[in-house]
Amino acid sequence: MQILSIHNSYQIRGGEDESWAAEVKLLSEKGHQVEIYEETNDRTEKLKALQLAQRTIWSRESYQIVTQKIRATGCELMHVQNFFPLISPSVYYAAQAEGVPVIQTLRNYRLLCPNALFFRQGRVCEDCLGKPVPYPGVLHSCYRQNRAATAATAAMLVTHQGMGTWHHQVDLYIALTQFARKKFIQGGLPPEKIVVKPNFVYPDPGVGQGEGGFALYVGRLSVEKGLDTLLAAWQLLQTPMPLKIVGDGPLADEVQAVAARLSNVEWLGRRPMAEVHALMGQAQFLIFPSKWYETFGRVAVEAFAKGTPVVASDLGAIAELVESGHTGVRFRPGNAADLATKVHWMLADTQRLAAMRRAARAEFEAHYTAESNYQQLMRIYEQVRR
Template sequence: MKILAIHNRYQIRGGEDESFDLETSLLEKNGHQVIRYIKDNKIIDELPLWQVGLRTIWSRSDYRSIRGLIQKERVDLAHIQNHFPLVSPSAYYAAKHEGIPVVQSLRNYRLYCLNSYLFREQKVCEDCLGKSIPLPGVVHKCYRNSRLGSTVVTASISTHRLLKTYQTQVDAFIVLTEFAKQKYIHNGIPAEKVFIKPNFVDPDPKAGRGDGGFVLFVGRLSAEKGISVLLRAWEVLGKRTQLKIVGEGPLQSDVEAAAVNTAGIQYLGRQSLADVYDLIGQATALIFPSLWYEGMPRVIIEAFAKGTPVIASYLGAMVTMIEHQKTGLHFQVGNSDALIEQVFWMLDHPQAWSEMRQAARSNYELNYTAEQNYQMLMQIYQRVLGSVSRVP
């Protein structure tokens, strides 16, 4: 099979970029030919804002380029990971005009939400759901705290809702969890077009020993990740166990200050993937205090692969990914006292925690390997290929 893989990379590399690279490599390992069409958001700062705005709604250049690439390579299927903002939904129309099916992976809520997180002012926000024009996002400047930028993104969302782009131009949507599937169905995506396929970790990093004597946070240092909840909790927990923090982001200065002023916190900055895996394997637990729904956090799957249980907010994807007192622990979202309580439970139940390490590893082997993920992806591809007749 020849697949056109389309992706708009982020300015700061994140989970979607990692997923794109892993998935395309997985396809190639299994004998498929992958044609990559990639744009990088690093060029945004070099472009006039009006040009970026227009491209967000419709990119004429990408429409022409994608049509030409399909004609030249005779690809069987287009799979889009992220089209925002440079490629735009014009990619769907280009593929459809060439008669090939379109698959779209959905790893956030950009179809309805200007900042894609359904998150505002430190809490979940669904004010724009169900609205043909997401005006609350403009009022609150939800896209990069910019009224102009928010207006541009609103124009793109509203235009393609009016055109019914997502209902008519996409043959299959891949979501990560049942939670996300229901959100999309309730907001207008046809149920028969939504398929669940989780993230995966490849190659298998193998289980660690969990003997490092610390717990670990890995992720973007930003408000929606619950950094403030984490730091408040360690004002108490620092006397009992060490917290190591890996990552970068807008709240980095807060983390650096906490590492100086609060006992038990060590900030490690950005680390290589190999070093992150090593740290996860050594950690007693991964702490995941996110305040938003999340898509399917790759770091949780990586923790399971290393046999490390996860202590996470009871919210969104984390509700179904983690089984309380089996593969990890849940605590009330945004509640640092509740996080403290669950860390104390972990420290006070070493035998149960040892058993939970084995359960976490088994969860990875059952649900998140490359082999299982490839079979699920092929089933989706075959489904859409059987439903679309190619234009001769």
């Protein structure tokens, strides 16, 4: 199959970028011809505000690039991962004009929320959900804390809502969890066009032994990811359980300050993926303290692949992935005291923890392997091929 894969990558590489790269790698190794059109947010710094706003709503350049690639390669379908902000929904129209079906993976909530997170001022916010004009997001400068940038994002949403883009120019959407699917339906996307297919881990990193005697956090150091809850919980622990933190972000200074004050907290900064997976295998459990809905939770599935259970917020998509008492345990989101209690509970029974390790690996093997995901993806592709 000839596939055009489209992605606007982030300045700080994250789960969306990793998942897209894994999918391209898997398809290529299965013998498909994957043509890539990628933009990177590094380019936004070279554009003036008005130029970026225009591209966000409708990129003529992207339309022309997609048209040329389809005609040159004879692509049978186009799979869009992320079009924001440089690629724009214009690529849907380019593909449809050439008779090529369009699939969009819903990796964040951008079609429903200007900042794509449903998160504002430290809490879940659905003020823009279902509104034809997401004016609350503009009033609160939700995207990058910049009202002009938020207004441009809102203009993109309003324009394409009015044009019927989300209903008519996309043949099929892929949500990553049932929770995310329900949220997009609530926001107005056609339910008959949304299927569920999770992310996967590829290649399989292999099982770890959990012999390191520490808990692990991996991800962006930001409020929506629950770093404040995590750090507060570690200051409440009655036993000095070691915590290793991998990642970078706006709360880096705060993490560094806590690590300097507490001997059982270590900040490792960014690390190569192979090292991250090794740490996951050594950890007794992974902490996933997010305070926003998430659309999936790739880090949790990577932990499952290593046989490492997860202590996760009982919120959004991550609550769907972690079965409390089986593959980990869930705590009340944003509640540091409850997180500390659940950490103590995890440490209280070594046999239970060992059983969770086996269950976590079994969960990965049942739902998140590359082969299982590939079969699901092929069934999805066959639905839209013309």
